Amino acid sequence: MGFHVHAVVTMRKPPNEALMSELDHKFGTATHEVGTTLVDLIEHVPMSDEADAIEFVRSLVLDAVPQGSSITAITATAD
Numbered sequence: 001m002g003f004h005v006h007a008v009v010t011m012r013k014p015p016n017e018a019l020m021s022e023l024d025h026k027f028g029t030a031t032h033e034v035g036t037t038l039v040d041l042i043e044h045v046p047m048s049d050e051a052d053a054i055e056f057v058r059s060l061v062l063d064a065v066p067q068g069s070s071i072t073a074i075t076a077t078a079d
Contacts, residue, residue, distance in 0.1 A: 006073075007043075007073070009072065014037055020032065023064060028044055029042040041057075041061060
């Protein structure tokens with residue numbers, strides 16, 4: 001059991017290819033539409049508590065994104 005945690009991050013400027021590649025290696029999925037400042041990150045977390053899974057991924061995201069970025073939304077879906 002675990003959760004797929006989906007975070008939407010708003011960056012100060014559109015991410016470049018190098019940053020997206022780095023995020024793709026750190027998270028299960030990292031995508032964005034070219035020209036936008038929104039990045040979708042999805043990570044599977046094998047935890048039994050949804051709140052703990054969300055907080056764990058929140059800390060991973062904040063450590064991985066450039067300063068000045070913010071988490072716009074974060075949700076978890078049990079698997």
